[in-house]
Each structure stands twice: as C-alpha cells, then as structure tokens.
Amino acid sequence: MNTQDVVKRYYELANAGEWDAWCDLFAPDQTMDEQLAGRIEGRETLREMMKGFPTTYAAFANRPVHIVVDGEQAAVVSHISARTVSGATIEADVCNYFRISDGEITYMTNVHDSVPFAPILTS
Template sequence: MNTAEVVDRYYTLANAGEWDAWSDLFAEDQTMDEQLAGHVEGRETLREMMRGFPRTWAFFANMPVHIVIDGDRAAVLSHISGRSADGESVEADVCNYFEVADGLITYMQNVHDTVPFTPIIAK
C-alpha cells in the first residue's frame, strides 16, 4: 500500500472498530506519540493498548477533514466524535502526522486539545 492507501485504511478500520486489523497497519517497531497515552513503542504494545478501547468507548468516529500526502509522510486534520461507555460525549479536532515505509506506519503523532477528553481520562 502507498501512503494514501495506508492513511485511508487507518481511518476506515478505526471507524469500524477493527482494532486488531488497525494495529496491523503499523510496523513491528513503530513509534507513536499519542496525546493522551504518551509514547508508545512496538506494534504489539499498541495492539494490547487498543484491546481496552472498546471498554472505554461505546461509540467512536474519527473523520478526516483534510489530508495532505507528501511521499512517505502524511498529515490529517480530523474530527473525533465519541461517547464513553459511561455516556460522556467528546467532540475534538485532531491533527495526525504519519510516516510510512514499505506500506506500514513507522511513526505517528497526534495532537489535539485534551480538555474534551477530561471526563473520560479522569476515571
């Protein structure tokens, strides 16, 4: 897959809640700087982290608004709409940055306002 296809699949799988297949988009030695979870190294660490995602989120959608692809790099502005298992709603704008090699995400960073997530991460 090229960078555009990887990015498209990232959002398709996330919005479908297919976290195991979503984790497969990442290189074995991937590195992620995630605004809420912090620094995450390794695909299997990420996969294990995502196993808890459905317990936290009753509904989750991350919809791309603007995508910029430059070779093996991409930046995506998106909007998250979510509802926690406890019924807390979240609306947040996000910027994701991707680096892709051989059809896999090797590095990803997301940046967003953390305030909308406070009711969920405070539990």
C-alpha cells in the same frame, strides 16, 4: 499500499472499530507519540493498549477533514466524535502526522485539545 492507501485504511478501520486490523497497519517497531497515552513503542504494545478501547468508548468516529500526502509522509486534520461507556460525549479536532515505509506506519503522532477527553482521563 502506498501512503494515501495506508492513511485511508487507518481511518476506515478505526471507524469500524477493527482495532486488531488497525494495529496491523503499523510496523512491528513503530513509534507513536499519542497525546493522551504518551509514547508507545512496538506494534504489540499498541495492540495490547487498544484492547481496552471498547471498554472506554461505546461509540467512536474519527473523520478526516483534510489529508495532505507528500511521499512517505502524511498529515491529516480530522474530527473525533465519541461517546464513553458512561455516556459522556467527546468532540475534538485532531491533527495526525504519519511516516510510512513499505506500506506500514513507522511513526505517528497526534495533537489535539485534551480538555474534551476529560471524561476518560478522570474515570
């Protein structure tokens, strides 16, 4: 897959809640700087972390609004709409940056306002 395909698949799988397949998009030695979770190194570490996602969110959608691809890099502005298992709603604009090599995400970071995520940070 090229960079555009990987990025498109990233959002398709996230929105389908297919977290194991989503994790497979990342390189085994990937690094992610996730604004809420911190630095996550390694695909299997990410996979373990994502196992808790369904116990946090009853519904989750991350819809791309604008995608820019330049070779093996991409930036995506998106909007998250989510509902926690306790019923709290989350609405947040996000910017993700990706580096992709040989069809796998080697690095990713996200930037967003953390205030909308307070319901999951305090529970």
